Amino acid sequence: MRKRTAAAPVPELPEARRLASIRAPLLAWYDRERRDLPWRRTKDPYAIWLSEVMLQQTQVATVIPYWERFLARFPTVEALAAAPLDDVLAGWRGLGYYSRARNLHRAAQEVVARFGGKLPSSAEALLTLPGFGRYTAGAVASIAFGEEAPLVDGNVARVLSRLFEVEGPPGDRAREAHLWGLARALVKGERPGDLNQALMEHGATVCRPESPLCLLCPVRAACLAFQHGRVNELPPAKVRAAPKRLTLALAVWPHENTLLFARRADKGLFGGLWELPAAEIDPDAEDAAAATKLSESLGVSVTAKTALGTVQRQLTHRALTLRLLRVSGRQLPSRAPAFHELRWCTPAQAEGLGMSTAMQRALEAALRAGVLGG
Template identity: 75%
Template sequence: MSPRKRTDSAALPAPVSPERHAAIHGPLLSWYDRNKRDLPWRRTRDPYAIWLSEVMLQQTQVSTVIPYWERFLARFPTVKALASAPLDDVLSGWKGLGYYSRARNLHRAAQEVVERFGGKLPSTAEELLTLPGFGRYTAGAVASIAFGEEAPIVDGNVARVLSRLFEVEGLPGDRDREATLWALASALVKGQRPGDFNQALMEHGATVCRPESPLCLLCPVRDGCIAFKKGRVDELPPAKVRAAPRKLFLALAVWPHAGTLLFARRADKGLFGGLWELPAVEVEEDTSEAEATERLATTLGAPLTLEGTLDSVRRQLTHRDLTLRLLRVTGDKRPTKSAAFQDLRWCTPQEAEALGMSTAMQRALDAVLGHGVLGGDAAPAKKKTASRPARKAAGR
């Protein structure tokens, strides 16, 4: 595989004078040395452990990541251990972190590192960019922190710091704005301890140059901050307008048999890609239980009888308002494969614990077990619906 073409700003004129560089680079490093948080991935020089932290920290708070990072490293201590592990084990270790494409890409990248680089992460951002899941930020972070390369990074925290320091206009995602930020980051990272400098930028944005109520009086580079001088700190960067979450309704087949439930593994792409679930189909808010059951029967390729409905489980995702409708079903034909899913499996609750499953699906499973569908004294289904077989799917 040939390396990707580099798209950084190295060819652009440096937007930072030597004097301005010195006024930012040194003070930020000194501030970082005095004030950095004691995070476990800052106590290691292992490139794999640093890479793992950067992937987990995408879209996830530090306090949440720490225990996951420690457990994941204990379970998969090296790149080779991760590469040789079944994907199900990796997804299971990721359970609860969300954004599961990160785990799939991490696994694929580990396998390529073993195949192409002998199990050792390449040391340059250019080579790292050729691996699955490595975007420009992750490549720059790993190359600078783990290997000392003068590779720039721009994430939300860094973008905010640079936007205020240099009065960079434009909405997040604007092409010219992003090019300017990367050019600034490329110029500023040059010099001593590039990895620590990049972490200083991120740390400063997370703890001092915050989105709201920034602590400007504690800022080590306040004197050179254009936004501070002009009273524009609260204006920069402008808030990104987010679309309202889309409502999504899924009907789930709760199919108990001999102490097990039917589970399905989704296709790798899309929502909950590659994860296990109680078999689900998308429905509308006003879809009847009977129609939802027929859609499930079509998806599974087996006639189903609706026995009743259980709870609905609500989850708020980043871009979706999710409602999971739990339909207790049964059928004479117990499927073991379906064209709609990668795999079907009948599992006990204990066996299901080892499956890679989203938090939303885990909450649905908890609700199902709380209703005692596998035996016990829990509450029965909320209402009983006249059973009737769903139409059998044609050609399946």
Template identity: 45%
Template sequence: MRSRAREALLRFYDAHARALPFRGAGDPYAIWLSEIMAQQTRIETLIPYFERFIARFPTIASLAEAEEDEVLSLWSGLGYYRRARLLHECAKVIVRDYGGEMPRDAAARLALPGIGRYTAGAIGSIAFGFEEPIVDGNVTRVLARLYGWDEPVGSAALEKKLWAEAAALVVGERPGDLNQAMMELGATICTPRAPQCERCPLSADCAAFIGGEPELLPTPRKRSKPRKEPLFLLLAVDPAGEKLLLKKSEGALFGGLFMPPHGIETGDTEGDRDRALEPFGLRSDEAPVKLGELRHILSHIAYEVSVYRIEIEHESEYARGFDELDSLGLSRLTSKALALL
């Protein structure tokens, strides 16, 4: 069955692979960048980000030389900003230790910041043609359904089966295309809901399809609900409406991104205002005007955000012109709040 599956996957890829800007050239940098961007992000969403990023930083060396603020600015909107910081850090290591070229050795790739087994395998197979396996969400779904594996996603038992089978499948010609074929099949045909089994090249051997309930596999992992947390966010503008207070956050959640004054909402609006302005070295007696409410959900926190505006006279080092915002690394939450002004 494995040889049939391999042949069917490559035929499918030849006939139906999407034209994506990072495919075809075999550029290790482009493949690495696209795989990092694709984590937690749909391909359709990342394409314009990829194109802007690669236009500004066409080489690993140019990325390594960049300021973190510019890297985060180009990443702004993709979320999960730790990916961008690790990408930047990794580029510096590659320039320092490997002359700006992605290492061909698998162990060396795995030792780089932000590169795990999946990303290392994607670079090795797609860019270098090595028989290195990959397992992501799409591959997990394809293989779990094909073989009828019902262990929960993320469990050690399922991970062991997935990597063993992926390693066996990738042996042979065109390992990079084989890996991309599984990802493509999972993204376009073998989808989480309403899979198009009638179009699937593996349906004749697929245990989940034969069993009649493909959507039941893979068995989802148990997830805890994100905790709710009230957040007070203050848009402090100057009287001319030209500048806004923004400060680079040092916290774990928004670290490295520019945020307006903010803090946990207590219900004491004036007290919340004073606590939010304190890190900026400013005070105000003006009553904040509520602009609206937002929900901002991260993997483990659901922020219930109250957005306020005040007008404040200030000559602060943290005052940023509205015409500067596109060049700053803003959090997605900040962008959503600014839309209420």
């Protein structure tokens, strides 16, 4: 008979008195020390949701001007839902992680279709919308609607790991379940949205990954890692894989003061975005071999004329090299097997396209090289 492996014991949650000893000073500290951020001055659930989406993987200082411009351009859920995806992606240009913008647009359309243009107020309902995971649902439900909904992001995970001396590496299932259980217990009570924001704020400004400011910590007396001298041990550093190298050949194809642009499929790297048509190549591929790959992607024969240099970009999981090739061909393509759509655009028209920062830099390099005759 096969022997069954015993499940790991579920850690007990702290008693109410200990939770209260953390909640009260943390909220008081938040009232005194919180940063004056524009999305904290509004009660509009749409504006709060937008801030949470933009803040994923992106620093606060970068997000603020994008949030303000995006709201000015798409002031309501209805306005966002009605906008063409190209306009939405253009408004997101430079912010990165473009799947966030695509999901935001899809979710806005569902909010209009299913909920009459009003975001649902519960985390459970929010989870049914595109782009809403447990964190985003908990953030919007608690901050915008006052629901006792937990959230755990990197900052909150670090704070909870130290406060309650939670063991295990980031990504460990038992550790993640424990952290969410602690967040769920801690958020119960008055001002759940402010409590969640206090946890995030504390992790961002005081309980930092390196050089934490323990002497300024409002909950130092309750912190087990501080008591046991383990603040710098918890949580253990996440082991990150080395970025993979990716080399793309870009077709710089001039025609009557325009260049050829292509829009990718919605999934994958640069999904749904416009670009100078690209094809993956070996790092040491000759120009002729690169032209063959571009011909396959565009569905017409392409000839490499001139190498226009390279653009290097470091993405989160990719070390990206873009090789610019001036190309020509007897047949001007209007559709292509590897792309959703093709367009011939002037540089001014291209400014309205949703394009990644990497592709924008490549376009600028091509124009500096004089492909359109100055």
